[in-house]
Amino acid sequence: MSLYQTQKLLYNLNKSTELQAQFFADKQSVLKNYRLDEEEAEAIVKPDIGLLYIMGVNGQILMHYAAMCGYAWPEYIKAMRDALEIYGNVRAGLYVTTDGKGAV
Secondary structure (H helix, E strand, O other): OOHHHHHHHHHHHHHOHHHHHHHHHOHHHHHOOOOOOHHHHHHHHOOOHHHHHHHOOOHHHHHHHHHHOOOOHHHHHHHHHHHHHHHOOOOOOOOOOOOOOOOO
């Protein structure tokens, strides 16, 4: 897993409207510039906000990416909560959990 690369991509998407336009036109042309594993790339493309949370993506970065992808605030929170049931504990990062309850 390359959490740093995943977060770097999402951070760059959050701050660059040009990169966002390129991403929505051709996601693979953007993804190829980051060292992502298959699970990370699929979660970004889908987008699977819950899985990205479980992978350990920082909530501030993830919140903006979710909004860019059309998630309303309640949907964003629900995606993270649901992901704990689907995928288990947060694996890495600031929100790593061991109790299955998560930080949301």
